Amino acid sequence: MIDGKKVFFYRIKKGLTQKAACEGICSVSYLSKIENNSITPSPEILELLCERLGIEYSYVSEEAINNLKKEIHIWYKDIKFRNEQVAIQKYNDFQNRMKGLDDPGLVNLYNVMLARFYIYIDEMEKARELLDRLAEVKKLSTSEIEFYTLQFTGLYKFLIENNKLSLDFYKKAYVLSRTLRIDDEELYYQLAQLSARLGYFSQSLFYGITALEAFNAEANYTRSVDCHIILGINYSRLKDFESARSHYSIALNASKFNPALNGMLPGILHNLGHSHFQAEQYDEALAVLRECLEKKKGSNTASTLSLIAHTYFKMQKVKETKKWLKKGFQAIDKNQITINYIRLKKLEFKVNNQDQDQAYQQFIEEEALPFLEKTQDRLHLIEMYEELAAYYSAKFSYKNANHYYAKVNQLYKEYL
Incomplete structure (x- = not known):
């Protein structure tokens, strides 16, 4: 079935302009009308155009x-x-x-x-x-x-x-x-993911719940677990730890008792450990994160190693913090700027009491910020701008401090 769209399709496919495609056959304006289905071309002109564009007179019902x-x-x-x-x-x-x-x-x-x-x-x-x-x-x-x-x-x-x-x-x-x-539940889930990464947690909850209802209706258990994880992350960020644990519990039970979902266990455990960390339940966090490392079996461990190091730092256990920091650095490529590298470097400065040194300020401004601004990582940008504002305030450099406070305020004004 030859119509105008097919003519346009093949012309573009061959890289021809309208003038080159119709030269010696018809006018450019006539071809344009054919491509827009504004006219029905004569069989003779259509045959010549098809021959030039390599269109066969094949028919598919x-x-x-x-x-x-x-x-x-x-x-x-x-x-x-x-x-x-x-x-x-x-x-x-x-x-x-x-x-x-x-x-x-x-x-x-x-x-x-x-x-x-x-x-x-x-x-x-x-x-x-x-x-x-x-x-x-x-x-x-x-x-x-x-x-x-x-x-x-x-x-x-x-x-x-x-x-x-x-x-x-x-x-x-x-x-x-x-x-x-x-209504594509995949779109809702993707919006939930992006909203959470950008720090729009209430909106992420809305999209996550909408996606969960749709995936449950389709008995799509894998994606339902994905939704429970994203909902757990959001509730933890909003300090509603009871609701967060409820979603993580559902995800854990599903992944433990359904062999097809076993591969999701490390991700669930990591986020559950992070929830305990946010709730300042550090012993519980360490127990879950160690189980997570066992499930990961040495693969993609950088984020979990970093979180364990941060947990020990919060517990004021410097020796353990440095031990896990070293493991974290061993699990990443130090020549590549990533969010895990930034987290580990920041903690390294803090554990060595160097977070007020110029080297710390240079690392944030010259390495961390360019990466975060390029990726538009709103959540971590807010954190970095606030830290730099506090750093400059402590140095009585109020102009620089105000510069970063203004950036923080701008990000808080943004909406999804």
Whole structure:
């Protein structure tokens, strides 16, 4: 079935301008009307355009196209459910079935879901290329494709720690979802994650509860546990430790008694340990965090090692703090600025009573802040600005102190 969108699709695919595509066949204005489906071209002109653009007169029934679209939507659900084997099997199947199909709506739906699949399997560069390509051919996209492109681009930006851009895309996706009446629980969960990272805990609770209700309705136990974790984090931040423990308890029970969820135990234990830390229950925090390390089996331990070191510091056990600081530094790449590196360096300054030295101020301003401002890590930026304001106040450098107090106030004024 040859229509204007297909002509536009193939012209862009071949990298041709309208003038180059229609030269010797028809006028540019006539081609523009064809691409916009404003006119029905004569069979002779359509045949010549198809020949130049490499479009075959193949026909795929509307029913077959619609059935494929339904299958692609089911594939997306498999990705959301984290049914890894099924998702990979369907990916291999679609790779073959999509060959030779050139319906723009079908191709774009497949590509946007393929981008989500690449994010799922951590092929981030492939995901970025597809999302960029979809943005370039926005004219061919339906509002649904635009929604998913915005949402998945927001997720991509979130995972590469560009919180500001992630927020911009998620806002647009959320507004479009309201217009289209699309209730995607994945969007709510992603908004809950981003809100928590930025320090908008009440809003994160709203999105997290909404996502939890939807995942429970679908019996999606893995994602339900994800929601309980994010709700536990938010309640801990809001000092409602009883509610936080309730959610962590549900998550722990689910992960311990369901073999398919065992891999989620380390994350749950780490966040439960952090909740105890925030509640100043340091012995309980250490017990949980040590169990977390055992479950992690030496993989991705930096954040937990850092939290153990901070816990000992709060208990005023300097020797133990330095011991776990050393372990934390051994678990990271010291040549790469990350949030774990920043936390460990700050603690190192404090445990050595050097947090009022110029070297501390230089580390924060020259290393930590550029990283946090680049990633727009609002929560840690507030913390760093407040610490620098206090540092300069203690040095009677009130101009510098006021500079950072102003930055703190600006961040508190921001809303999601």
